Amino acid sequence: MNDAQFLAWLQSSAAYRCVLIEAAARVNGVETMVYMATRSYTTSPADSPANTQYLPIATVDTLFTERLSLEGDGALSTGDLEIDNTAGVRDAWAGAGYVWKNREIRAYIGDIRWPRADFRMIFNGIVADIAPSGDSALLLKLRDKLQRLNTAITEAKLGGETEQKDALLPFAIGQVSNITPLPINPATLTYGYHCASAEGVIANEARDNGAPVAMTSNAAAGTVTLESTPAGAVTLSVKGDNTVGYCDTAATMSRRLATRYGKAADRFTDADLDLANIAAFDAAHPQPMGLYSTDRLNVLAACQMLLGSLGAQLVMSRLGLMRLIQVALPGTGTPFVIRPEHMVETQGTSTLQPAGRTEVVGAVKLGFAKNWTVQDAGTLANLPESHKALFTEEWLTTTKTDAATLATYRLNAEPVQIDTMLLTRADADAEAQRRLDLWKVPRTTYEFDGVPELLTLELGQAVTVYSPRFGMAAGVSGIVISLAPDWNTGRVKVGFLV
Template structure:
């Protein structure tokens, strides 16, 4: 079935819609797949899966909501599936282990062969529950839930005082970090694995450079003399497995596929490689992120993405994407007008505050050292005493008009250079110095094909939208059985 044929089916008022669900579950220690549907459905002998009955148990829910965070923090989308348990036949399912198991859903027509059904959800079961005596509910999350686990839990081990310490990992270029003392006997310090370079081939004690014996393959170095009570720091270009790439998209891919629990790591199939390549081309800024604790993968990925006002999201088919919320958004906009929405369904739901200034914090100093009493130049000592460098951009006309402060809240990023911080501050100010509104609408079935971050042209007879205004999709609530969708658009 072609995309055009599927779209025609979505738009047809006579379409008979159903959903097929394949859910993984652990039953008495064995991993099995349960086949569920909203109507009776049996596959044929030549289909995949062959000769399989999908039990018609799904009666409610069958919806999933995705939303972009406009503040940059990590977030997981969610939904649920309600199963009929009026006769108690599914009571035993409550004792099975559903948590963190894969689940997929397809939509189509009961008359279609299995291969023509379209994947509409690829995610994770958060847990199983029961909202009433007659139902069982599967709570859904997107696949980012798999990355809600520490990047590393690898400890030094041995018998030294640091035996229970997490081995730190530098991603990209990290300034003035405190490496872990690995071996007090030979004054060996370092990180979890190989690194690209110890900047200037040196370490420092209380800010003063000292010669070091460096091993990039192991990510370690040795000091020739005991630092005594002086703090040992270094600046490092970090993790280089697969090639050193201190940019957002490659680091996101590396963290998602190379770290965390082996069973939950993403594979290439879980990545939207075209999206990541396009994002990397558009955002070549150098970044750095130092992990010295149990920071989880999703949090680290969102920190990197938020440095340029972007967010890591899962597509409706379960692939990791990076989306920058910008206006106008990149790409060819989809028109959303009266023909694409239910009559009178468009409504403003949120008015965003106007900003007259943006303050970007960059090039983090990971080991703040105040009042260094060594022979380093005073200007260097001042840099070691500050955690962040900052860049502020102000629009005086907007500040005066809206009577706003020009001392904005600091936005902490992983950016390294002042030029990149300035450019990001200018970009954010240009977007936020004018009034912005989020509108929601109830869309016709064809809008189910939208993705978060997609550019649109929003047109309506109300709210000054008569000639259409560029917007970006920030919310999608898809209702798989009815073919309806609620769309949130930032304009």
């Protein structure tokens, strides 16, 4: 079945829609797949899975809502699946014998007359938990697959017999300046700066209270060994992770984190990534960055620190593929044209309506080129005065302002600093100006109920919207920021920013 045939079926009043649910659970100690559906459906011997009955016990309306955060901080998308539990026949599903948490769940839509292979995936995610809903239903709490990245980058500890034996091994990715490495072996003056293979130490030198000192480097182990006992604080500037090649852009570092760090069982593979999207994002955003951590930082938070530096975020498509999206106007790619006929009417009135309005911004201040070890000027006696500021301040900053906006909206000219992982002033200047240009005018979000054709829309997609209302008669450019498909009706609530 091709895309045109599937769309025609979605639009057909003669369709017998059925949603199939395949949810994994640990049942009495055995990993098991539970098959449910919104209608009775049994596969044939030629299907995969073969001769399988999907119990007609699921209720699916808006199974899942996808959403971009306009604050740029990213978020796990959520949803619910209702399961019939009349007379308590499935009470055991919420008991100790069934473990649903952090197990995969997939949903497919099709017609009860179709072979299993013609059903199309509409959701690929994770079960957060199960809970009773009244006395006759259960709710499976759903999360997107980003939940799998909500785990520590590394939990490897130093070990041994030193006072710091319980310290986590440091993690470095991209380029980071003036970090404090972990003493690995005080007897040999060996220090660690990355828990795996690294690209190496910049300029091949360590610093003791800011002054260069001799050392030998073991990049494969992410360590250095000093040639003499330090008098004060030991710091390094390094290029980090090199486990499968060095990387220092938001896209390549996010991919590295998602596929090679965190709990081994939860790591993504390339099959979990929208590789075309990630490649396109990387080509558009080559700014170098860096991140260093000596604490328990999780993979998802680390990715968001990097992507958030560009006003972007990590999201999962409904098919369970990791994508990188920057909130920007105009959006990327050829816009999808939305006209009044794409908007469902209620009692002769379009469902298009304003949903929110953003705050106007007249100035943007970004922190960049982070100094990871802030030092007291008094300990840096051997350095020229002109160099000391590089070690005593945590951030370099840049501020972009729009005088007309500040005056018109009577705004404060000194904005709150937003810290980024950007390294260069040129990149920080460009990003600050981009954010200012985006938010120095009022932006409005709108929502409407869309026809089945709009079920193909994706988060972050550029759109051109026409409507006789809200100044859209000649068309306005926007970006899709939320999608809530209702698979029972074949409609989708679309949210967009203009």
